[in-house]
C-alpha cells in the first residue's frame with residue numbers, strides 16, 4: 114500500500130484528492146494547520162504542521178515517511194496576497210522548499226519521496242500568449258503568483274537534480290466545496306439566495322476578467338495521475354469565460370434571464386493587476402496522463418447552483 118501525505122487536505126481540492134487516493138488504495142495522511150480540524154472522508158490520520166513555519170512540514174514528512182507528498186496547502190487568495198505578501202511568500206514558497214529538501218534528503222538515504230506541487234495559472238501573470246502552455250514564460254504579477262512561481266521553479270530544479278517531482282499548473286477550479294470568498298461560489302450562493310427571496314442583489318468587482326474554470330474533482334484526478342509521471346502539467350479546460358458569463362449562467366440555472374439590475378459593482382472587489390484572461394491548453398496533459406475532464410462549464414455552474422439551493426432548503 115502506498116502512503117500519501119496531503120497538505121491542504123481540509124481545503125476544496127485536497128479533500129477531493131484525499132477521497133480519490135483512498136479509493137485507489139493509498140493510505141492517506143493529511144497535514145493541517147491546527148489540531149481539531151476535521152478529516153475529509155478517507156483521511157484517517159492528521160498531523161499538525163503550520164506551513165508558515167516550513168520546518169514543521171519537514172518534521173511531519175520525517176515522521177510519516179510517505180511515498181508521495183501532494184502539496185496543496187498554503188494561502189490561496191490572490192486579492193489578500195497584496196495585504197500580506199510576506200505570509201504568502203513563506204507559506205507557499207518556503208513550505209515548497211522545505212518539502213523538496215526533505216524529499217531529497219530522504220531519497221539520498223534510500224527512501225524515495227515523490228512530490229506533486231499545486232502550481233497555479235497565476236505564475237503566468239498577464240500572459241502575452243493565449244492559451245498558456247507549460248512553456249509559457251513564468252511572469253507573475255501578484256504576490257500570490259510570485260510565491261507560486263518560487264515553488265514552481267523549485268520543483269523544476271529539484272526534479273532536474275533527481276527528486277521525482279511534478280507541477281500541476283492548476284487553473285481556476287470550482288465545486289460546491291469552494292469557499293465563498295472566490296467569485297464562483299460567491300455568485301452561485303448569491304443567486305440561490307436571490308432565487309429564494311432572501312437577498313436583493315450580489316455585489317462584485319471586475320466582470321470582464323476571463324478565467325478558465327474547471328471542475329475541482331477532475332483536477333484532483335489529474336494531480337493523482339501526475340504522481341507517477343514527474344513533469345509540468347497544465348490542468349485546465351482550454352475554454353475561458355468572463356465573470357459576466359458566469360453570472361449569466363448561474364442566473365439562467367434558476368430561470369432568471371433579466372439579471373442586470375440584480376448585480377452591483379463595488380471598487381472594493383477590484384484588484385491591482387487583475388489579469389484580463391487566463392486560459393490553459395490541456396492538450397499535452399491529456400496526452401501524457403490520459404486525463405480528460407468530465408464536467409464542462411455549464412455542468413459545473415448548474416451543479417454549484419443546485420448545491421447552494423439544496424443547502425438553503427435544508428436550512429429552511
Ligand SMILES: C[C@H]1O[C@H](OP(=O)(O)OP(=O)(O)OC[C@H]2O[C@@H](n3cnc4c(=O)[nH]c(N)nc43)[C@H](O)[C@@H]2O)[C@@H](O)[C@@H](O)C1=O
Pocket residue numbers: 188189190191192232233234235283284285286294295296297299316317318319320322323324356382383384387388
Ligand atoms: C488560479 C487561481 O485561481 C483562484 O484565484 P482567482 O483567479 O483570484 O479566483 P477568484 O475567484 O477570487 O477571482 C476570479 C476572477 O474574478 C474576479 N472577480 C470579480 N468580482 C469578484 C468578487 O467579488 N470576488 C472575487 N473573489 N473575485 C471577483 C477577480 O478579479 C478575478 O479576475 C485561486 O484558486 C488561486 O489560488 C489560484 O491559484
